[in-house]
Ligand SMILES: O=C(O)CCC(=O)C(=O)O
């Protein structure tokens with residue numbers, strides 16, 4: 633269809649299991665995608681579909697709990713950035729209609745127990761580990777694509793603590809989401825290194841690859857995980873890789889009441905002490921960005937996204 637974004641489907645099998653030339657061929661495909669639209673659909677990525685389906689099921693069980701109960705796990709602190717946020721808690725220049733649960737690598741004090749949702753913590757921890765392994769492979773592939781040496785990202789991801797997020801966009805009247813300044817999630821870029829994004833079959837995710845306001849659908853493709861570049865990777869690569877705007881709006885093919893939609897992003901950030909300074913490759917190339925400390929960057933961007941945190945920008 634004309635209004636679908638031109639996002640390549642890339643098989644990761646040859647990067648995971650292939651020889652050097654095969655790995656390089658995958659890295660080249662990634663380079664082409666990330667230096668243009670900024671997104672790929674990755675298939676053969678090694679995370680079994682049954683596991684992904686299980687996490688979507690767990691998300692439904694969690695979000696179906698009563699609101700008062702979900703608020704007992706409310707996210708309280710931008711640095712820990714862990715727990716539940718309700719409809720309206722997160723928005724940066726507009727109104728989102730979604731609820732989220734954030735899970736982290738080292739500490740999850742605001743996490744449902746087995747009494748609340750059987751198997752929640754254990755299964756989330758396991759899935760987190762699988763996303764983490766895939767995420768580090770994606771970084772290796774990006775390092776190869778940029779000719780930085782495969783191990784480039786190892787030194788800045790020793791203590792990396794990505795954010796695994798469950799999202800439910802509740803069933804809602806179309807006219808509410810379609811008001812000016814509202815969306816399921818308003819246009820934004822992600823602010824870490826890169827994101828793995830699993831989506832269900834409902835649709836509504838759109839990307840604006842060239843920042844012209846011309847949003848195109850990133851349609852659900854079964855068996856794939858979307859990978860998108862985020863702001864720190866764009867800065868590090870001095871704009872070679874592009875962190876592009878995206879949003880979630882009403883799916884085209886539904887009536888006046890939108891069905892609920894679920895998605896599961898895994899946001900990869902470098903170690904907090906890492907300095908993200910643009911890498912120059914060409915003679916005469918000039919840095920487009922000042923260096924930034926990854927930890928400060930993350931806390932600043934996180935707190936300015938949440939309306940309810942005391943540290944949020946006024
Ligand atoms: O729900 C989606 O497909 C996108 C979510 C997203 O962009 C985000 O949480 O940053």
Ligand SMILES: [Fe+2]
Nearest residue numbers: 820821822878
């Ligand atoms: Fe995003």
